[in-house]
Amino acid sequence: MKKSTTARLVVGSSRESADLLYAARFKTPDPVVLLVAGRRRWLVVPEMELGRARRECTGCTVLTPQDLGVPAPRRRQLSAWAAALLRREQVRAVRVPATFPLGVARRLERRGFRLRVTSQPLFPERARKTPEEIAKLRYVQQATVNAMAAALRLLREAHVGRGGLLRHEGAVLTAEKLRALINHRLLDAHCAGGEPIVACGAPSADPHAVGSGPLRAGEPIVIDIFPQDLETGYWGDLTRTVVKGRPTPRILAMYRAVRAVQARALRWLRAGVCVGRLHRMVEREFERRGFPHTRINDQPAGFIHGTGHGVGLEIHEPPSLGRNRDRLRPGHVVTIEPGLYHPGEGGVRIEDTVVVTAGGFRYLAPCPKGLCLP
Amino acid sequence: MKKSTTARLVVGSSRESADLLYAARFKTPDPVVLLVAGRRRWLVVPEMELGRARRECTGCTVLTPQDLGVPAPRRRQLSAWAAALLRREQVRAVRVPATFPLGVARRLERRGFRLRVTSQPLFPERARKTPEEIAKLRYVQQATVNAMAAALRLLREAHVGRGGLLRHEGAVLTAEKLRALINHRLLDAHCAGGEPIVACGAPSADPHAVGSGPLRAGEPIVIDIFPQDLETGYWGDLTRTVVKGRPTPRILAMYRAVRAVQARALRWLRAGVCVGRLHRMVEREFERRGFPHTRINDQPAGFIHGTGHGVGLEIHEPPSLGRNRDRLRPGHVVTIEPGLYHPGEGGVRIEDTVVVTAGGFRYLAPCPKGLCLP
Numbered sequence: 022m023k024k025s026t027t028a029r030l031v032v033g034s035s036r037e038s039a040d041l042l043y044a045a046r047f048k049t050p051d052p053v054v055l056l057v058a059g060r061r062r063w064l065v066v067p068e069m070e071l072g073r074a075r076r077e078c079t080g081c082t083v084l085t086p087q088d089l090g091v092p093a094p095r096r097r098q099l100s101a102w103a104a105a106l107l108r109r110e111q112v113r114a115v116r117v118p119a120t121f122p123l124g125v126a127r128r129l130e131r132r133g134f135r136l137r138v139t140s141q142p143l144f145p146e147r148a149r150k151t152p153e154e155i156a157k158l159r160y161v162q163q164a165t166v167n168a169m170a171a172a173l174r175l176l177r178e179a180h181v182g183r184g185g186l187l188r189h190e191g192a193v194l195t196a197e198k199l200r201a202l203i204n205h206r207l208l209d210a211h212c213a214g215g216e217p218i219v220a221c222g223a224p225s226a227d228p229h230a231v232g233s234g235p236l237r238a239g240e241p242i243v244i245d246i247f248p249q250d251l252e253t254g255y256w257g258d259l260t261r262t263v264v265k266g267r268p269t270p271r272i273l274a275m276y277r278a279v280r281a282v283q284a285r286a287l288r289w290l291r292a293g294v295c296v297g298r299l300h301r302m303v304e305r306e307f308e309r310r311g312f313p314h315t316r317i318n319d320q321p322a323g324f325i326h327g328t329g330h331g332v333g334l335e336i337h338e339p340p341s342l343g344r345n346r347d348r349l350r351p352g353h354v355v356t357i358e359p360g361l362y363h364p365g366e367g368g369v370r371i372e373d374t375v376v377v378t379a380g381g382f383r384y385l386a387p388c389p390k391g392l393c394l395p
Numbered sequence: 396m397k398k399s400t401t402a403r404l405v406v407g408s409s410r411e412s413a414d415l416l417y418a419a420r421f422k423t424p425d426p427v428v429l430l431v432a433g434r435r436r437w438l439v440v441p442e443m444e445l446g447r448a449r450r451e452c453t454g455c456t457v458l459t460p461q462d463l464g465v466p467a468p469r470r471r472q473l474s475a476w477a478a479a480l481l482r483r484e485q486v487r488a489v490r491v492p493a494t495f496p497l498g499v500a501r502r503l504e505r506r507g508f509r510l511r512v513t514s515q516p517l518f519p520e521r522a523r524k525t526p527e528e529i530a531k532l533r534y535v536q537q538a539t540v541n542a543m544a545a546a547l548r549l550l551r552e553a554h555v556g557r558g559g560l561l562r563h564e565g566a567v568l569t570a571e572k573l574r575a576l577i578n579h580r581l582l583d584a585h586c587a588g589g590e591p592i593v594a595c596g597a598p599s600a601d602p603h604a605v606g607s608g609p610l611r612a613g614e615p616i617v618i619d620i621f622p623q624d625l626e627t628g629y630w631g632d633l634t635r636t637v638v639k640g641r642p643t644p645r646i647l648a649m650y651r652a653v654r655a656v657q658a659r660a661l662r663w664l665r666a667g668v669c670v671g672r673l674h675r676m677v678e679r680e681f682e683r684r685g686f687p688h689t690r691i692n693d694q695p696a697g698f699i700h701g702t703g704h705g706v707g708l709e710i711h712e713p714p715s716l717g718r719n720r721d722r723l724r725p726g727h728v729v730t731i732e733p734g735l736y737h738p739g740e741g742g743v744r745i746e747d748t749v750v751v752t753a754g755g756f757r758y759l760a761p762c763p764k765g766l767c768l769p
Contacts, residue, residue, distance in 0.1 A: 037411060048590075049603070050710065069700045072738065073601040097717070119498025124512045126497045138498045201582065208578050211571075213587055216422075216625050227447040229423070251590050326443045336424065343471070364446065 029143050030107075030115040030136075031055040032099050032125050035254070039334035040118060040143050042254050047078045054102045055081075058112060065089065065102045100128035107134055118143040148331055148339045149352035154255070155376055155385075158332065158354055161250040162374055162385035164210035165257035168203045168246055169388055172219075175202060176265055177394050181238040187265055196221060196232040199244070207248045212257070218245035225262075225368040228326055228360060238266040241276075241367040247336055256336045257385075258356050260372035265394045275361040275369040276392045278310045282359045283371050286328060290375065290382045292351045296342045299349075300328045303359055312361050320364035329356040332374050353377040354385070403517050404481075404489040404510075405429040406473050406499050409628070413708035414492060414517050416628050421452045428476045429455075432486065439463065439476045474502035481508055492517040522705055522713045523726035528629070529750055529759075532706065532728055535624040536748050536759035538584035539631035542577045542620055543762055546593075549576060550639055550768050555612040561639055570595060570606040573618070581622045586631070592619035599636075599742040602700055602734060612640040615650075615741040621710055630710045631759075632730050634746035639768045649735040649743040650766045652684045656733045657745050660702060664749065664756045666725045670716045673723075674702045677733055686735050694738035703730040706748050727751040728759065 034052050035042045042048065045055050045064050053074075054065040064081040066074045074083045086096045089105035103125065107115065114135035117126070126136050142148065150158065175189060176199070182188040189198075196219040204214035220232030222240035236242055245260040262279075264272060286303050304314070307324045314323040327343035332354050340347045342355060349355070355377065360370030371390060375382040408426045409416045416422065419429050419438050427448075428439040438455040440448045448457040460470045463479035477499065481489070488509035491500070500510050516522065524532065549563060550573070556562040563572075570593040578588035594606030596614035610616055619634040636653075638646060660677050678688070681698045688697040701717035706728050714721045716729060723729070729751065734744030745764060749756040 067700075068695050069602050072694045073604050093718075097715075097719075117497060119496055121497040122493055123491060123495040123497050123500045123510070124493025124514075126500075127512055136497070138501055140498075197585075201585075204582050205579060208575065208582060211575075213589065215587065228443050230447050320446045321442050326441075341471075344467075345471075 028056065028058040028112045028115045030103060030117050030121075031057075031143065032103060032122055033120075038118075038120070039254070039338065040147075042334050043144055043147050045078050045081055047074055047081075048254070049074075052099055054099060054106060056103075056106055056110065056112070056115070058110065063106055063110065065106055098128070100125045100132075103129060104132050104134065116143065142339055147333060149350055150333060150354050150376070151352070154333065155352070155354070157250065157253045157255045158257070158374075158376075159385045161210075161212055161248060161253070161255050161257040162259065164207055164212050164250075165246050165248055165259045166386045166388040167210070168206040168214070168217075168248070169244060169259055169261060171206045172199050172203050172244055172246075173261070173263065173394065175199065176236075176242070176263060179236075179265065181266060185238045187236045187238060193235045195235050197234075199236065200232075203244075203246055207246070211252055212248035212250050214246065214248045217247065218243060218260075220368070222367050223365055226320070226322075226362045226364045226366065228362065228368065228370065236265070239264065239268065241268065241272050241369055243368055243370055245370065245372065249336070254334050256332050256334070258332050258336065258358075258372060258374045259388060260358060260360075260370045261388070261390065262369045262371060262392065263394050264392055268392060269366070271363060271366060272369060273392070275312070275363065278307060278312055279359050279361055279369045279371050280390065280392075281310070282306045283357055283373075286357050286359060287373075287375070287382060290349070290357065290377060292349055292353075292377055292379050294349045296328075296340055296347050296349060297345050300343050303328045307359070307361065317364045322362055322364055324359060325362055326358075326360065329358050329372075331355050349377045351377060351379050402430065402432040402486045402489045404477060404491050404495075405431075405517065406477060406496055407494075412492075412494070413628070413712065414521075416708050417518055417521050419452050419455055421448055421455075422628070423448075426473055428473060428480060430477075430480055430484065430486070430489070432484065437480055437484065439480055472502070474499045474506075477503060478506050478508065490517065516713055521707060523724055524707065524728050524750070525726070528707070529726070529728070531624065531627045531629045532631070532748075532750075533759045535584075535586055535622060535627070535629050535631040536633065538581055538586050538624075539620050539622055539633045540760045540762040541584070542580040542588070542591075542622075543618060543633055543635060545580045546573050546577050546618055546620075547635070547637065547768065549573065550610075550616070550637060553610075553639065555640060559612045561610045561612060567609045569609050571608075573610065574606075577618075577620055581620070585626055586622035586624050588620065588622045591621065592617060592634075594742070596741050597739055600694070600696075600736045600738045600740065602736065602742065602744065610639070613638065613642065615642065615646050615743055617742055617744055619744065619746065623710070628708050630706050630708075632706050632710065632732075632746060632748045633762060634732060634734075634744045635762070635764065636743045636745060636766065637768050638766055642766060643740070645737060645740060646743060647766070649686070649737065652681060652686055653733050653735055653743045653745050654764065654766075655684070656680045657731055657747075660731050660733065661747075661749070661756060664723070664731065664751060666723055666727075666751055666753050668723045670702075670714055670721050670723060671719050674717050677702045681733070681735065691738045696736055696738055698733060699736055700732075700734065703732050703746075705729050723751045725751060725753050
């Protein structure tokens with residue numbers, strides 16, 4: 022009988038569950054069952070995945086529902102796979118992540134299994150990256166920096182046409198074109214860019230507005246690139262804000278504040294720091310500089326999001342650099358991304374992804390900063 | 396008081412929950428709460444997403460945890476957002492999908508809410524595509540067909556070098572190069588390719604093996620392309636199997652069987668057909684032609700997966716064309732993808748994505764079929 026405190030159960034595809042990718046290193050579009058008890062790992066996969074799973078998941082005992090004697094009518098039920106495995110390994114109680122699917126949980130409970138939802142991550146060690154993981158994160162972050170450099174190069178080459186519209190090679194330069202350039206560059210490095218943010222002017226006041234249409238001189242252009250390495254599954258994250266030509270006084274002031282506050286936050290950053298205190302420091306710094314969190318035209322304005330987040334096999338993962346009492350530890354990989362948003366005029370955000378060390382931090386891949394493009 | 400049978404609750408990001416994308420048309424990397432009761436829809440989003448959500452989700456009442464009076468210490472808990480919304484709308488019982496996160500479910504139940512897990516899809520109408528959805532699916536499937544055409548063109552242009560390795564422009568042609576070409580073409584159409592399968596020779600006997608390394612003459616090359624349109628969220632799905640030069644007698648026989656069985660399945664396809672009967676017909680056809688489902692060297696061999704699956708805002712969604720009693724209905728968009736797999740030698744699969752009609756089917760985007768490339 023396994024100790025109930027050690028057995029951990031995961032159900033899902035590797036797209037849905039980074040825990041699965043982390044603990045089994047198995048990429049699968051369809052849901053599978055993973056049981057971890059002490060140093061042993063079992064993976065239940067559909068029969069068609071058997072060969073691949075055996076080759077790719079050398080640390081796991083790979084089984085199919087057929088191997089476990091799941092009767093044919095229940096062979097499509099993940100709960101039946103999990104129940105058969107738990108019974109075989111004489112495990113009655115398991116820890117599951119908060120995201121565990123309720124449908125499977127209900128069926129397992131009906132069969133007498135006890136499921137304890139962890140309020141903490143199921144694999145807390147995921148937050149502290151190993152040197153091997155940091156190498157993978159460094160790779161994707163460098164690809165991100167390279168894509169940003171290509172985007173900024175294009176903006177530098179562009180000239181300002183009628184009505185302040187940016188033009189390149191005889192055509193108006195749009196957010197869509199810049200996004201396509203970024204994504205093709207990322208793909209050259211085997212990374213999926215998704216929808217990088219290229220938001221110009223007023224829409225950039227929404228931190229997650231993707232952006233569309235012509236890019237304009239004199240307005241902030243927020244470029245936020247967050248690709249996933251298609252091979253390793255690790256993510257990168259990087260934001261720069263630039264203005265082609267002359268920024269408005271407000272955007273310039275916002276930029277100076279964001280840049281100074283980011284520098285200040287980075288100086289604070291080191292193992293042992295409480296993330297809530299760091300976040301409050303960032304909030305207070307913005308207030309002190311005349312940028313309180315407020316509302317303009319019923320829209321939130323000022324510094325309206327967290328200071329950063331962990332990055333790994335998820336784009337947003339622990340530690341969250343917001344209102345909580347977690348402490349930074351060596352090997353945490355986090356973004357530091359202060360931003361200011363002014364509805365009607367635009368936003369400014371500067372974001373870097375760094376590794377926390379005992380004495381401070383290291384950039385995963387450095388990237389120049391600066392608002393004005395010639 | 397709302398009827399408990401009508402209120403449906405979804406919690407998740409649009410990456411995790413296609414239901415959210417379907418019912419709110421809101422793309423968000425972070426989890427949100429959606430409540431649907433009759434014709435009314437409420438969406439609870441973090442404050443930083445408020446402006447964007449209000450603009451993009453015109454059919455929803457958009458609220459923030461602050462609007463709902465969620466106290467600051469609980470403002471990171473999705474269960475607190477959901478509870479505040481349900482209380483405000485006087486809803487005590489909700490239907491939730493089987494994938495609903497257990498952590499949120501437990502907290503809601505502790506507060507006295509009743510959650511009923513639907514064994515059926517939460518929005519069953521998702522399976523039958525509207526003309527507008529079919530137009531979106533047609534777009535991404537045409538992009539898929541175009542990417543396939545580019546890949547096959549490159550294989551045609553390649554020549555056979557020493558050791559049977561394919562060469563193009565003075566270098567060995569690899570699965571990685573073909574995959575990159577496919578993905579760049581998809582990106583030109585604003586679609587994310589993920590990891591299209593380009594599996595050559597023995598590895599192609601694993602239906603989900605991604606494939607790597609040099610491509611060889613005389614061996615089957617399975618190319619399976621399944622992109623997601625970055626803008627609309629809809630997926631495409633298409634597989635072709637080709638051989639550069641002369642196939643082995645076994646691969647040729649497998650190809651002929653797969654092609655004949657696919658043609659037969661497509662002839663059967665129409666609204667009203669039971670998917671389980673269709674799948675059994677496909678299984679029996681393969682047996683009749685001398686390809687039983689068996690094991691070779693402890694690996695599954697023969698026709699080892701379902702006949703197809705629904706395609707929409709998920710790459711695999713209902714109806715599943717396997718062992719079940721669902722009936723096809725007009726507007727279902729499904730793949731028909733019989734395949735045969737022979738461990739040690741390779742696989743053959745032909746897959747098209749089609750719309751079911753009253754009298755038969757229509758290809759979303761036709762794509763030529765044929766095994767041998769000159």
